[in-house]
Amino acid sequence: MSLIKVKNLCKYYSSGIINPELTKSVDDISFEIKRNEIVGLMGASGSGKTTVGRLILRHIKSTSGEIIFDGQDITKLNSTSLRSFRPRMQMIFQDPEASIDPRMSIEDFIAEPLRVIKKIDENEVHERVSKLLKDVGLTEDIRKRRACQVSGGQNQRAVIARILAFKPEFLVSDEATSNLDVSTQAQIIQLLKEIHEEYNLAILFISHDRELVDAVCDRWFEMERGKIKLHATPLS
Ligand SMILES: Nc1ncnc2c1ncn2[C@@H]1O[C@H](COP(=O)(O)OP(=O)(O)OP(=O)(O)O)[C@@H](O)[C@H]1O
Ligand SMILES: [Mg+2]
Incomplete structure (x- = not known):
């Protein structure tokens, strides 16, 4: 069964009140993602990839269409119901350092969802963070450091650890x-594949890098000016 079904999804932006020009960032797209899949989303800059990701996660509201997540149309949820849904869907961005509050230690950054959302007992938090650090390949000595005191790769691992804390x-x-850089990129890709397996996590993998998408994804589709241009399976 599909975890996500996107049906006729649209996101239009209007540029102004006088002579409004409509940008069709996402224009009537439909696709599905199963629980055990990594699906690639390719396309040139400005084709609508990020907008699709943000729509599915309800960071932004769609103009029309349906987003069925685990059997429920989340475009229809009110903000209270949406709050309980949010931890189930997460997003990783290009710039990990910008995702981490610079005043926070890596430990507190990873532990925040455990404390605030999961309400885990403080005695247990330390242990849970240890498991998360281990799962993403970080060592204990990183706990007290801040985002600016670790490498880009370590930052992205910390971001992934925090995401996993949401389950x-x-x-x-x-x-x-x-x-x-290329070798760190390969390590993070390997990590994404591992957590996909271990946590049974469906992934929408946005990238403009065809080789990478072929290496990572079960199948992929390509967008062009807000529309889906092509569905494909990777070349082997
Ligand atoms: N808030 C907004 N207001 C108006 N137009 C927007 C807004 N957000 C995105 N757009 C437009 O929607 C289109 C798709 O943008 P989007 O960021 O989804 O592209 P993308 O495929 O992720 O590009 P890139 O590869 O550069 O990240 C672009 O034309 C963009 O200018
Ligand atoms: Mg983008």
Whole structure:
């Protein structure tokens, strides 16, 4: 069964009140993602990839269409119901350092969802963070450091650890490795594949890098000016 079904999804932006010009960022797209899948989303800059990711996560409101998550149309949810849904869907962005509050230690950053959302007992938090650090390949000595005191790769690992603390079912990875050097990029990709397996996490993998998408995804589709241009399975 599909975890996510997107049906005729549209997002239009209007530029102004006088002579409004409509930008059709996402224009009538439909696709599905199963629980055990990593699905690639390709397309040129401005084709609508990030907008699709943000729509599915309800960071922004759609103009029309349906987003069925685990059997429920989340475009119809009010803000209270949406709040309980949010932890189930997470997003990783290109710039990990910008995702981490610079005043927070890595430990507090990772532990925040455990404390605030999951309401885990403080005695247990330390242990849970240890497990998360281990799962993303970080060592204990990183706990007290801040985002500016660790590498880009370590930052992205910390971001992933925090995401795992939510126990999400769906992850949007938006060019998550494009700011990293090639070897770090390969490590983070490997990590995404591992957590996909271990946490049974469906992933929408946004990238403009065809080779990367072929290496990571079960299948992919490509957008052009807000529309889906092509569905494909990777070349082997
Ligand atoms: N808040 C907004 N208001 C108006 N137009 C927007 C807004 N957000 C995005 N757009 C427009 O929607 C289109 C799609 O943008 P989007 O960021 O989804 O592209 P993208 O495929 O992620 O591009 P990139 O590869 O550069 O990240 C672009 O034309 C963009 O200018
Ligand atoms: Mg984008």
